[in-house]
Amino acid sequence: MADATSGRRVPKHHGLSAKTLRRLEHASGRLASASVAVMEERLSWFARLPADQRASVLLITQAGAAGFVDWLRDAKEALSLTTEAFREAPAELSRWVSLRQAVGMVRLAIEVFEEQLPEFAANEAERAALIEGILRYGREIAFAAANSYAAAAEARGAWDARLEALVVDGIVRGDAEEAVLSRAAALGWDPAAPATALVGTPTSDDPPAVVFEVRSRAARVGRPVLLSVQGSRLVVVVAGPTDGSVKDREILAKLSVAFAEGPVVAGPTVPTLAEAHHSATEALSGLRAVVGWPGAPRPARSIDLLPERALSGDPEAERLLVEQIARPLEEAGPALLRTVETYLDSGGVLETCARTLFVHPNTVRYRLRKAAELTGRHAAESRDAWVLKVALTVGRLARARGLW
Template sequence: MTLSEVRGVSPATLRRLELAAGDLAGSCLSAMEERQPWFARLPADQRAGVLLVTQTGVANFVAWLGEPTETIRLTAEAFRIAPRDLARRLSLRQTVDLVRIATEVFEERLPPLAADREEYRILVEAVLRFGREIAFAAATVYAAAAEARGAWDARLEALVVDGVVRGDAQDGADGVLSRAAVLGWDPAAAVRVIVGSPPPEEADPPPESLTGLRRHAARLGRSVLVGVQGNRLVVLLSEPRRSRGAADDAVGASSPEAVIGPIVSDFGPGPVVVGPLAAGLTDAHASARDALSGLRAAPAWPDAPRPVAADDLLPERAMCGDAVAHRRLVETVIEPLGSAGGELLRTLGSYIEGGGALEACARALFVHPNTVRYRLRRVSELTGLVPADPRDQLVLRTALVAGRLAAADHALDAPAYTSDQHRR
């Protein structure tokens, strides 16, 4: 007994199906053009690709009726012979619509070729089953394409993040910018670099395990690029163009939690450090450098907020040997106080080194305590730091040390004058 006899389809019916295969494929293509306006607008090569898949499907259907054990291979074959870019040009929804139309044409045209009512019933059931197999085969093709595309995007994303951390874009390399553009990143968008530990579920979480972080960023209306580098998670978060000026001033570097919002919850345990706002990817290396320096120094401040701005960790970063932190302390504290003239620096040093005792500072400077109060108030106005606050006092003390070291280095680098030069 043959397989066709087991199915109840006679060889004569199979022969009629084979002869009708060409007309059936043409009918499917005509129905697709009639019911889906976008199909008629496809380029000729893509319509030819769909026709090729349809013809193969019809031929495989006839073969499937006689070879039930070959179902999976035959249905998958219809998509393997399709042009490589067909799955990229047609969305999954469009492909499902085309499969549905082809199945309806099969239901309409194939059963009438049966020799009797029993064969008619068998052909109807076979069309439905084969249509289901084709749909699953299409879904498998698109799932594989999406997985490959996701893996490729993940590699591109990792390269962009690594390039920013290493400063490739800052050095004039176009690779970082072009890869970011492929991922949909706006090259003109301002960016913050946020670093911390990856989620604790896995030591090296795949990109799909960070969907919560991406979802939170999307709700904020911002783009995000994520890279896991060993035991640290590096996130590039774009800043909306409309808020690059005023909004950044409103948020401020001292309150990064208002910038990154719920994204912090997607990091692992430990400190989360936010770098300063950079104008774009070409300048983002400085933000990454400060953020990573802050992450290394963060354990020195156990009570630091989460997240914490990299600029709020300047004392700890300076103690770790960060030359940028040394320079920034001098620029933001020592230089404004020195430019203001008077005795602000001398008063601040005496106040801090005297343990914060106002009266003792006044006696050491031979001035009235109100004069000391006035000078300290001026220090607060110029630096934004309150000398009486313990944390601010640590920043000011470290800035004084950095300023003295900078002055000593400057004196050592100054040209030496001989006695003859002095006489001239």
């Protein structure tokens, strides 16, 4: 069939004549305007859009109407033409229109086309072909929009992952607080929320799989997290208290399941994200030293690893042992300090300690309880006895170096 105005051969597709295709092409603008008018009438949110955004929707709809005519002319290239026509439009729309809203607009536009297309058909066969064509074309448009939104979401997700890695890296390295806080806020983190660093080994060499596992566990316990896979190390920052109620203390144990087999160490819970560097530093120090405690719980608290940390050369652990144990015992008086030292030297045998000190065993018991109240460590417990012994040794060394 030849075009009467140009003599160009126009292929006949979808059972439509060249005359019908020309009429559709000339009416594409009117169809687009009618579609936008229906959107303004039926979609309350659409009417609230600024004028420039509504104008953009009109242009997009006009491109869709023109694309429909091209689609009818060349059925073999239908998908590529449709995707090309809408490749940029949904990317722009996604900034201020959700995917659900975009699909709603496509549905209304298709309804308008269905109502008005029959008037362009020369006969019943063309009318049926037009209705079938717009339904198939609408499906292609919806898929193209969904693909574009999905691509935009993936791009945002990749950007968020990079930003999150920068935040966690900044926390670990102790970068400028404001930079870390602003980036964390951009990720939806409340900078005023308490934070706890949790470190261990990732479950696999595939960072996306590790991230998915951690986020799944965090969703189950209802806690926001920031995380980063740093080589063979996984660092997770958990929002909210983790050292109060039983439920709070269980949070870290449940999140530890997302780590590989092996030790997991949690730093202290700090009041805000601005102080999270302290928690991360303590946790990483504990992770380096936890090998010295084969029976360490999972997760182990960095505060419970003070002896191993001190033996591995951590000055902060030495300071804490002196301030929390050695100094309080010495300041409590020579009798209390000597009782603890003698009890430890006697291998934890109460009667032997009492005989060495020439006191009644009940006096030893009383003094040990008093020491436990001061330090949080009871010499009758094997682990606490080890902590007390190391702390007293560290205290003597610090005094000899003039540090105390």
